[in-house]
Amino acid sequence: MYQRDLGATEKGSPGIREMVLNMGPQHPATHGVLRIILKLDGETVVDLDCDIGYLHRGVEKICENRPYTHIEPYFDRLDYVAGVSNNLAYIEAVEKLAGIEVPPRAQYIRVILTELQRIASHLLWLGTHAMDIGAVTIFLYAFREREEVLNIFENYFGARLTTNALRIGGLFYDTYPGFEEQVRAFCRIFPERLNEYETILNENRIWLGRTVGVGVLTAEEAKDLSVTGPVLRGSGVKWDIRKAFPYEVYDELDWEVPVGENGDTYDRYLVRMEEMRQSRHIILQALDRLPQGPILGKVPKMIRPPAGEVYHSIESPKGELGVYLVSNGTSFPERLRIRPPSQINLQALRKMAIGHMVADVIALIGSIDIVLGEVDR
Amino acid sequence: MVAHRRRNWKQAISRFLLLDLIKGMIVTFKWQAPSKCYTVQYPKVRPRIGERFRGAPRLNRDPETGESLCIACNLCAVACPENLITVTEEVREYLDEASGKVKKKRFLADYLYDTSRCMFCGYCQDVCPTYAIELTQEFELAIYRRKDFAWTWEMLENGIDQPVYTR
Ligand code: SF4
Ligand code: SF4
Numbered sequence: 001m002y003q004r005d006l007g008a009t010e011k012g013s014p015g016i017r018e019m020v021l022n023m024g025p026q027h028p029a030t031h032g033v034l035r036i037i038l039k040l041d042g043e044t045v046v047d048l049d050c051d052i053g054y055l056h057r058g059v060e061k062i063c064e065n066r067p068y069t070h071i072e073p074y075f076d077r078l079d080y081v082a083g084v085s086n087n088l089a090y091i092e093a094v095e096k097l098a099g100i101e102v103p104p105r106a107q108y109i110r111v112i113l114t115e116l117q118r119i120a121s122h123l124l125w126l127g128t129h130a131m132d133i134g135a136v137t138i139f140l141y142a143f144r145e146r147e148e149v150l151n152i153f154e155n156y157f158g159a160r161l162t163t164n165a166l167r168i169g170g171l172f173y174d175t176y177p178g179f180e181e182q183v184r185a186f187c188r189i190f191p192e193r194l195n196e197y198e199t200i201l202n203e204n205r206i207w208l209g210r211t212v213g214v215g216v217l218t219a220e221e222a223k224d225l226s227v228t229g230p231v232l233r234g235s236g237v238k239w240d241i242r243k244a245f246p247y248e249v250y251d252e253l254d255w256e257v258p259v260g261e262n263g264d265t266y267d268r269y270l271v272r273m274e275e276m277r278q279s280r281h282i283i284l285q286a287l288d289r290l291p292q293g294p295i296l297g298k299v300p301k302m303i304r305p306p307a308g309e310v311y312h313s314i315e316s317p318k319g320e321l322g323v324y325l326v327s328n329g330t331s332f333p334e335r336l337r338i339r340p341p342s343q344i345n346l347q348a349l350r351k352m353a354i355g356h357m358v359a360d361v362i363a364l365i366g367s368i369d370i371v372l373g374e375v376d377r
Numbered sequence: 378m379v380a381h382r383r384r385n386w387k388q389a390i391s392r393f394l395l396l397d398l399i400k401g402m403i404v405t406f407k408w409q410a411p412s413k414c415y416t417v418q419y420p421k422v423r424p425r426i427g428e429r430f431r432g433a434p435r436l437n438r439d440p441e442t443g444e445s446l447c448i449a450c451n452l453c454a455v456a457c458p459e460n461l462i463t464v465t466e467e468v469r470e471y472l473d474e475a476s477g478k479v480k481k482k483r484f485l486a487d488y489l490y491d492t493s494r495c496m497f498c499g500y501c502q503d504v505c506p507t508y509a510i511e512l513t514q515e516f517e518l519a520i521y522r523r524k525d526f527a528w529t530w531e532m533l534e535n536g537i538d539q540p541v542y543t544r
Contacts, residue, residue, distance in 0.1 A: 070458035073498035137405050144415050151427070157499075158429035158512070164498045172503070173429065200401040205392060 229319025
């Protein structure tokens with residue numbers, strides 16, 4: 001209905017003519033195939049509507065036709081820059097449904113891997129977001145550090161993006177020789193590199209001009225739109241699934257939830273930078289406490305969870321990633337529903353962008369940090 | 378914790394003197410030296426691939442007898458989420474050397490692996506009881522003809538011919 005309204009050209013008050021402009025689906029700054037229908041007054045956005053679905057593959061339906069053990073690789077392809085986090089959401093949902101215990105060593109390693117994944121995902125966000133705004137150097141630097149994380153992943157489970165890292169009841173592989181040193185070496189160089197990024201960006205006048213006060217989302221609006229993750233925390237709401245409903249061993253570790261104040265693009269940037277520091281802090285603690293022991297719990301040969309339903313959510317790099325699973329007692333799920341953080345955060349784009357320039361829309365898409373594989377599923 | 382933003386007279390002065398830009402420039406010039414180059418010059422230089430990397434499939438042979446390790450148990454085909462492996466078996470008679478009798482056994486007749494649909498999840502190599510199917514470190518899978526994506530038994534054992542790029 002709304003889309004039809006946009007299509008019609010209205011005659012405004014004399015001297016004002018509004019223009020409808022399509023941005024995307026093939027636009028380098030839309031981070032995939034997102035089409036945005038903009039209604040412009042000059043260069044100011046009067047209204048906008050997002051058209052999604054260009055990357056729809058029907059993942060939920062595919063998953064309903066697969067046994068529980070075969071579904072995990074499809075989750076890699078949702079948020080394809082944060083594979084491990086996606087794996088974790090699904091695997092934990094099945095474990096919760098079937099009542100499978102995970103040994104402590106596997107839990108610690110899962111925490112290390114997901115936090116490394118958070119750093120990698122945020123680094124990709126930082127690089128692309130800065131490049132959208134015009135700071136190409138940061139893109140190269142961020143990808144250099146991201147490469148270190150991806151090398152750890154490649155050595156660990158043999159893939160860089162489509163990780164398929166975990167297994168119901170534990171992990172696929174134990175650590176490889178030299179894993180701990182490699183992670184520690186990354187943690188050693190990382191804060192210095194983060195400081196470098198901040199030296200380049202934090203006080204840079206162009207960066208400040210493009211981000212401060214752009215796309216303000218107040219705490220109330222953010223809650224009303226049910227956005228999660230760094231977008232919500234940038235608006236000053238202290239809400240993190242890792243603290244609110246701790247999974248794995250997050251309740252044993254000591255870390256803080258960074259929040260912003262003003263809810264603009266600059267605050268969301270600061271929150272994500274601080275989150276990377278906290279992730280590093282978590283990784284180091286988990287490495288210190290890493291226990292010995294098995295990596296796979298007691299798992300039945302055929303996974304047939306009792307009939308019932310479960311909703312489980314984790315804090316993925318983009319926000320609350322939830323998996324709703326309905327079992328009918330067979331080895332195939334009856335229904336699988338994914339709550340993708342990117343899609344729900346994308347709803348905030350309209351609220352943020354109205355009244356700003358077209359160029360700011362690009363900064364805002366980057367600031368929400370969407371991945372279209374997850375938006376369209 | 379609140380992420381802070383600084384707004385004060387110090388910042389105003391540093392802005393006036395272009396210090397914010399100069400500080401950033403110092404960082405970028407620090408990384409200018411050619412010795413700090415991070416790019417791998419592929420294809421002239423081959424990247425180092427992790428040992429567990431899941432790349433092109435290979436069907437292993439017994440290094441001593443030269444026969445295929447695959448016992449045609451079909452477990453890999455069942456484990457594959459994409460159902461892209463086709464294992465054909467045949468029952469053959471063979472001479473058992475220990476007892477000197479003629480016995481019947483399952484042998485692999487044909488093996489087809491459609492790499493165009495494979496997502497390199499690694500489930501097939503995980504279930505294989507004899508370590509016959511294995512995902513190797515080979516990562517160059519581009520092929521000109523679409524039908525060549527279906528790897529036959531022979532291609533799986535010997536690998537495919539990839540052009541070697543030199544200068
Ligand atoms: S790697 Fe995965 S998708 Fe490919 S053949 Fe093996 S099980 Fe099937
Ligand atoms: S490759 Fe392995 S799993 Fe597949 S049929 Fe042969 S022996 Fe069985």
